[in-house]
Amino acid sequence: MPIILAIESSCDETSASVCADGAILSNVIANQTIHEAYGGVVPELASRVHQQNIVPAVQQALLNAKVSKNDIDAVAFTRGPGLLGSLLVGVSFAKAFALARKLPLIEVNHMQAHILAHFIADVKPQFPFLCLTVSGGHTQIVLVKDYFDMEVIGQTLDDAAGEAMDKTSKILGLPYPGGPLIDKNARNGNPDAYKFPEPQIPGFDFSFSGLKTSILYFIRDNVAKNPEFIEQNMADICASVEKRIATILLNKLKAAATQYGIKDIALAGGVSANTGLREGLTALGKQQGWNVFIPKFEYCTDNAAMIAIAGYHKFLKNDFVDQSVAPLARMPM
Ligand code: KG4
Numbered sequence: 001m002p003i004i005l006a007i008e009s010s011c012d013e014t015s016a017s018v019c020a021d022g023a024i025l026s027n028v029i030a031n032q033t034i035h036e037a038y039g040g041v042v043p044e045l046a047s048r049v050h051q052q053n054i055v056p057a058v059q060q061a062l063l064n065a066k067v068s069k070n071d072i073d074a075v076a077f078t079r080g081p082g083l084l085g086s087l088l089v090g091v092s093f094a095k096a097f098a099l100a101r102k103l104p105l106i107e108v109n110h111m112q113a114h115i116l117a118h119f120i121a122d123v124k125p126q127f128p129f130l131c132l133t134v135s136g137g138h139t140q141i142v143l144v145k146d147y148f149d150m151e152v153i154g155q156t157l158d159d160a161a162g163e164a165m166d167k168t169s170k171i172l173g174l175p176y177p178g179g180p181l182i183d184k185n186a187r188n189g190n191p192d193a194y195k196f197p198e199p200q201i202p203g204f205d206f207s208f209s210g211l212k213t214s215i216l217y218f219i220r221d222n223v224a225k226n227p228e229f230i231e232q233n234m235a236d237i238c239a240s241v242e243k244r245i246a247t248i249l250l251n252k253l254k255a256a257a258t259q260y261g262i263k264d265i266a267l268a269g270g271v272s273a274n275t276g277l278r279e280g281l282t283a284l285g286k287q288q289g290w291n292v293f294i295p296k297f298e299y300c301t302d303n304a305a306m307i308a309i310a311g312y313h314k315f316l317k318n319d320f321v322d323q324s325v326a327p328l329a330r331m332p333m
């Protein structure tokens, strides 16, 4: 029944999606390449590019979905967490669109949406399930009791897993965002070539800053002995780093699944696009007898389809916000 237009602009992807009765009809993602030269997302530039991209992205999403502006029943948008200047563009657009067309507005938490992306697929996890949510800004193990009843049972105390990928790639002289490049190089490397330490953090929390430092020292010491070290061993370094990050994540996930006695296990967030992590989780799932849920690639990194599906489930609950809503850089689950 409802046709929802969804907007995502929390970081450096401008995305618009249309969903009809929970089925995704379009998912347009405009990537920002401007940040490559800076080695990371420059917030001011990100918001300016969102400003340029938002209207064309929405027009394309409507076109791809073969619906007109008049068909839209509600507008869902990412309220947070994210970069404030980036969020402002999407929130302002959503509010303006809803105001002009007298439509209800639906706020969506970006981190909840990464998890709810699993409800786009035909085969869905059963509540309660555990979700390992790994992105550029977050690393969490979430106990998902219902669509909007989620409890973070473990999280990073410092860097996020994606940040560890991106910082490693920066050390290796690769452009931003480094995660996909670590992944690509790792496919030709030996994951056991180098051993990086596994942090000993109690409970289900994570830490990646020590790993980053040990990678930095490892590269520095080896380059001092052999200036060609990185070029000659790129694939092995990437494969070894990827394996360590994946084992840190999966060991905690296994401990959490055991303690909570849960067998439906999901993966979400940009780092869930990582081949080593996907393969590692699939293998662990087989060994543990889990039902493993891994999103399609296009729903791993930031996208508005996940905002649309989250918006759809809020629509069903009549959970709307008014025009006074403002973005939140930090937004708890
Ligand atoms: O969820 P996301 O698109 O944006 C945030 O909300 O942060 O996640 C982006 C993160 C970046 O750190 C990026 O390097 C990482 O996801 N990433 C990957 C891969 N694709 C994206 N990391 C490892 N392997 C990949 N294939």
Ligand code: ZN
Residues within 6 Å of the ligand: 110, 114, 135, 136, 269, 270, 301, 302
């Ligand atoms: Zn994200």
